[in-house]
Amino acid sequence: MQQQSESGPDQVPGASAEQNGTLDISHRGEAMPDFTFADPSGRTLRLTELEGKPVLINLWATWCGPCVVEMPMLDELAGKYAGKLRVVTVSQDMQGAAKVAPFFSSHPFKHLEPWMDPDTNLSFHYNTGLLPTTVLYDAKGKEVWRMIGAHDWAGARTDAMLAETLAGK
Numbered sequence: 113m114q115q116q117s118e119s120g121p122d123q124v125p126g127a128s129a130e131q132n133g134t135l136d137i138s139h140r141g142e143a144m145p146d147f148t149f150a151d152p153s154g155r156t157l158r159l160t161e162l163e164g165k166p167v168l169i170n171l172w173a174t175w176c177g178p179c180v181v182e183m184p185m186l187d188e189l190a191g192k193y194a195g196k197l198r199v200v201t202v203s204q205d206m207q208g209a210a211k212v213a214p215f216f217s218s219h220p221f222k223h224l225e226p227w228m229d230p231d232t233n234l235s236f237h238y239n240t241g242l243l244p245t246t247v248l249y250d251a252k253g254k255e256v257w258r259m260i261g262a263h264d265w266a267g268a269r270t271d272a273m274l275a276e277t278l279a280g281k
Contacts, residue, residue: 133244133261135273144253145237149202149227152209152216157227162198163253166277170201170246171234174211178262179244183219185265190223196278202227204235204243250277 144167148158159169170186172179183201190199201224205211208230216226229235238245240260247258256277264270 133246133259133263136240136258136260137256139255139258142255144249144255145234147229147233147237149229151226151228152213157200157225159200160253162200162249163251165196165198165251166256166274167198167200167249167253168246168274169234169249170199170244171204171229171238172201172244173204174215175205176243182244182262182265183221183224187221187224189265189270193274193278194223197274199224200227201225202229202234204229204232206230206232248274248277251280 144159144163146158146160148156150156159167168186168189170182172183174180186199186201190197193199203212203215203226205228208228212226212228216224235243235245238247238258240258242260244262245258245260246263248256250256257273
């Protein structure tokens with residue numbers, strides 16, 4: 113597996129060196145999985161229907177400290193690249209809406225939606241063994257890279273990591 117260690121000034125605030133994510137490109141070119149998720153109100157989202165623009169899928173859970181730290185940064189990223197990048201956060205909480213709805217109610221996210229995967233299908237699919245895991249897909253639904261572990265989504269490194277995909281290359 114090709115991995116690039118994540119380090120430097122774009123670390124998640126409060127994260128130790130062990131919590132920095134690993135950039136993994138070993139799955140580059142693999143197709144986006146065809147999974148469907150729901151939000152607490154029952155509205156559904158099928159991942160493969162998102163093809164046409166780049167998609168950043170983030171697996172997280174309410175009990176995962178680094179995941180919770182990332183959520184405001186992901187919300188900001190979604191706003192910064194609105195119309196160019198879809199940021200999809202998918203909770204891996206097995207209690208589903210019982211955990212996710214209160215979490216979203218207590219956080220003022222402007223761009224994130226409370227998608228849930230209580231059967232943890234995405235965790236099994238990506239098989240990283242770690243939350244958070246975040247995967248970037250290009251507009252054709254092909255994997256570009258995955259970040260395994262915490263990452264500073266507000267840092268300059270993120271813009272560099274997204275640049276080629278957002279330019280359509």
